[in-house]
Each structure stands twice: as C-alpha cells, then as structure tokens.
Amino acid sequence: MLLVNGAEGEGGGQIVRSSLALSLVTGRPVRIDNIRARRSKPGLMRQHLTAVLAAAEVGDAEVQGAALGSSRLTFMPRRLPTAGDFEFRVGTAGSTMLVLQTILAPLLLTAATSHLVLEGGTHNPLAPPFDFVHNSYSPLLDRMGPKVEMQLSRPGFYPAGGGRCEVVVKPTQVLGPLSLLERGALRDQRVRAVVANLPLSIAQRECQHALRRLDWPTAYGQTLVWEKSTSPGNVVFVELEFEQLTEVFTAYGERGKPAESVAEEVTLAAAEYLKTDAPVGEYLADQLLLPLGLGAHLGTGGGAFRTGPLTEHSRTHIALLRQFLKIDINISEAADETVTVEVSPQ
Secondary structure, X not given: OEEEEOOOOOOOHHHHHHHHHHHHXXXXXXXXXXXXXXXXXXXXXXXXXXXXXHHHHHXXXXXXXXXXXXXXEEEEEOOOOOOOEXXXXXXXXXXXXXXXXXXXXXXXXXXXXXXXXXXXXXXXXXXXXXXXXXXXXXXXXXXXXXXXXXEEEEOOEOOOEOEEEEEEEEOOOOOOOEEXXXXXXXXXXXXXXXXXXXXXXXXXXXXXXXXXXXXXOHHHEEEEEOOXXXXXXXXXXXXXXXXXXXXXXXEEOOOOOOHHHHHHHHHHHHHHHOOOOOOEOHHXXXXXXXXXXXXXXXXXXXXXXXXXXXXXHHHXXXXXXXXXXXXXXXXXXXXXXXXXXXXXXX
16 A cells, blocks of 8 residues: 655645545555645545545545545545546535546546536636636647546636536547647637626726736737626636647636736736746646656656746655656756656656
C-alpha cells in the first residue's frame, strides 16, 4: 500500500483527488494521512467526500475513513476503472469540477463511453469553473485521443450551489503525446460578463471596464444572463484563443465588491499571463500534469509544455506523480522566468 502525506507541499485537496485517480489507474491501494492539513478547516469536506465516493464507484473500491472531517483515508480499488452512467451530487456549492477532476482521467482509459451528471457548484472562486474545463482543458484532452463533451444545464454559484452539468467521456486505449511549447497566432479574444438573478447593468459595467483596460474594441465584449440559476451569481471571463490552446481567466462578483473591481481582477490576471510568451497558464499547467503523466506511464504519451514559474500546487502535484508512476519529469527554467516541463517514460 502506498502511503501519501496530505500535509506535504501545498497540503490541500488535490493530493486527495490525484491520489484517488492514480490509485484507480494503477490499481495500487493508497492510504492518505493528514488530509488537507494546511487548510483552515482540515479533513474531508463535502466536495472531497463526494470525490472519494465517486472514485469508489468507478473502481469498486473498498474505502475506510470516508466521512466528513476525516483526516485519514484508505482506498483499495478492486478493479480497474469501469465505464457507466453515473450521477454524483455534492449537496453544497462544493465544486463539481473538482469531483470531475478525480474520475475523468481514469474514465479516459476505460473500454466504453461514460455519461456523468454532476450537481453542486459549477462556478466557485477556489476551483476551476465549468468554462475553464470546457473551453481550455477538455480540448487538449481531445488532442491526446479521447473525446470529452460537456454541457452546462444549470449554473451553481457559491454559497447556494444547485448547479448541474452533464459530461460524456468517450475513452481511448491510448493517451497520445501533447506538446505545448508555443501559443501560435491569436485567433480570437473575448470578455464575457455573466449575471444570474442580478441586474444586467452589473455585467455591462464589468464588460465595459474590462474592454477599456485591455484596450479591446466593443465587438470583443459580451454580456449574458443565466436564467436557470437557483441563486444570485456573477462571473467575468477573459478568453484568449490561440492556435495551440485557449486560456480562460476568471473573476467573481461578491456582495459589496464594485463591478469595476471584478473586471480589474480578471484583466490583471490576463495581463500577467501575457507578460511572457509561455502558452500554458499556471492553472492549466497543474491540470495537464496528470494526463501527461498517465500517458508517459502507459508508454504511449507524455509530452512537454512551457509555462510561467511553477506554483506550489504544481510542484506538489509533480512530487505525487513521481511517487505513483514510473515516469521522468524534467523541469527547465529559462532566463525569462518561463519553465519547460517535460514528462516522459522512464
């Protein structure tokens, strides 16, 4: 049994999620101690528990410690991941995308198509939003061989949740290589400001401010009202579509936070990304490590990407992949502070 210290590195929930995914793919049982030890509320929260139960269903796993607040978890899959029709409900505004992150990679390698229904939060400040996974991450998975189709049925914002999305995973027996060393030409750029159960004028102010700060024409702006949300919500996206990938930057409205401040936050994130010519942003870098690692472990894929300075989140993820998989991960830092990460079989 592999022992994982949940307090290592950034000490958060990704250690749990990736450990479960890697346990499913490799068939190796795992015990995770000190779960989320570096968080203000340690132990399993609702979204982490949902991820554990989802992983257990996909791999028919025997689980010990699957309870709210648990700081230790033992996970023993009894079979390799199996496709199916699954429904997972977080029950709070906890992130559906983080639940998906736990089981998506294992389902990419099954023998048949899976259909998923996920309910909970779809747009959470501390997790990748649906739009990032749909527009940025899943198209890159498609280039590796599988196909991931996603549909947002109903948005779910913090703190009420209530969102719903559907995901179809068409797997592949081979995870091919992926190289993202250059962005390629800019094909499209846009600002999308969205409100749910709030005045449209909020989104209009955000869109206008973001376009002005980015010095983009008004044609690149869009305001939307999401009608089906069960709670108020506001989110602004800046999307940059290059030949090789699309990057998505996000900021959320909050009670008492001016619309212009929300727009300022998302434009600053986009501007920071554009300071270098590295194609992969910090959040996408973290997401790509798992499928590249699995492809290298299987001997069919791996690859390389260029990004900015690695976050503690990514460095923790790399250490975990090295613990589970027989792969090499080489990190090269350039003078311009960009970093090239190469993932290959041992």
